[in-house]
Amino acid sequence: MSGILDTVNQRTQLVGQNRLELLTFRLIRKQRYGINVFKVKEVLQCPKLTSIPQLHRLVKGVAYIRGQTVSIIDMSLATGGSPIIDPENHFIIISEFNRSTQGFLVGSVERIINMRWESIMPPPEGTGSSNYLTAVTEIGGELVEILDVEKILNEISPVDERIRDDVLALKPVVTAGDEVRPNKVLVVDDSNVARKQVKRAVETIGYEVLLAYDGRDALNQLQALSQECDIYKELVLVISDIEMPEMDGYTLTTEIKKSSNLKNLHVVLHSSLSGVFNESMVKRVGADAFIPKFDPNELSAAVISAVTGQKS
Known part of the structure; x- marks a missing residue:
């Protein structure tokens, strides 16, 4: 895990070269997923979570991390799977999207892979507008799905689209x-x-x-x-x-x-x-x-x- 964190801290090297570093992870199924390392702040063993009233069904709880209260989203549940049980035996990916910080609860975190954007392809035709994929790629003969995190976050906390x-x-x-x-x-x-x-x-x-x-x-x-x-x-x-x-x-x-x-x-x-x-x-x-x-x-x-x- 320390190796992953070291690489995360060096993530700005590839900006502007049409390259990215993809942090791969799994939920509770065999399917492999990826997230751009640019959006990852750190990876942690999931701490003890606190439940508060009226949490969205996809939010497992909140955690106090680095002086900040962070919502922890169950990514398995968010993508249509079963909820992750016993979160403290799993990991959270702390990320920053759309001016907010949140944690993604995942089953396991694997490694960071350096890729070219040309190797990242749109989702296959026929997946429909309701799916949570924004792209796919192949690593070692295995399909890796890149999730549309903005779709998930918008379901939890819709953006006010009104213009003043x-x-x-x-x-x-x-x-x-x-x-x-x-x-x-x-x-x-x-x-x-x-x-x-x-x-x-x-x-x-x-x-x-x-x-x-x-x-x-x-x-x-x-x-x-x-x-x-x-x-x-x-x-x-x-x-x-x-x-x-x-x-x-x-x-x-x-x-x-x-x-x-x-x-x-x-x-x-x-x-x-x-x-x-x-x-x-x-x-x-x-x-x-x-x-x-x-x-x-x-x-x-x-x-x-x-x-x-x-x-x-």
């Missing part, structure tokens, strides 16, 4: 004599929940949304659109997640900025990843802004700023 009136008021009033502005936004995210959240926010402030499921899909769409029309008259900006199958958001941004047909597109990176390294990586790849997930007001203000030509 003062943000809506920022959108410029269009009159008959005004120059026609681009009105489309490309939203790129491998999480079905995240795509829908961003889509609703962008449509609420009056813009048309195009959807892409990963960086490769987004780049293909952008290249095709640039061949069909003046892309700058159609597309106001790209909002992209960072960690995605096949091509991550940093690599997507790099490809956009080095393309003669796309380089002037406004790119906002929108991710549940956190940490100081984001600021330097945003500048290194040429993105115009970074917004942590998910605040509909921040996101809407960034879209409006891009449309009006103001700095976001």
Whole structure:
């Protein structure tokens, strides 16, 4: 376990190289799962849990860790399996998603594997919108499932998607004599929940949304659109997640900025990843802004700023 923790502490090395480190674990079934190490703060033997009134059914209890009260989510139960019995004989993965810290109760934690995003693939067709997979990969001849943690967290604590009136008021009033502005936004995210959240926010402030499921899909769409029309008259900006199958958001941004047909597109990176390294990586790849997930007001203000030509 100490070896895993040592590797977790070195996780920022692979940022921007279209690579990731995947922490693999199992629940109480034989199936193997993975989580991006960037989202892992530490791995611990599960401490004694405290039950409090009105906990969500997926929350096993709360623990006091490093001066913070952390909700511990039973990942087996959350993915449709049986609950994990005797949690103190199992492990928790402490992670940070969408500006909050939580613990994922798992059966066992295995090892960290260095991979390329090209080896991470979207879920197989036919798995349906109700599944908890965001991607799959193969390690040693064994299928590893990468869970859509944002979907699980949104079930436990749904995000308030309402946009404040003062943000809506920022959108410029269009009159008959005004120059026609681009009105489309490309939203790129491998999480079905995240795509829908961003889509609703962008449509609420009056813009048309195009959807892409990963960086490769987004780049293909952008290249095709640039061949069909003046892309700058159609597309106001790209909002992209960072960690995605096949091509991550940093690599997507790099490809956009080095393309003669796309380089002037406004790119906002929108991710549940956190940490100081984001600021330097945003500048290194040429993105115009970074917004942590998910605040509909921040996101809407960034879209409006891009449309009006103001700095976001």
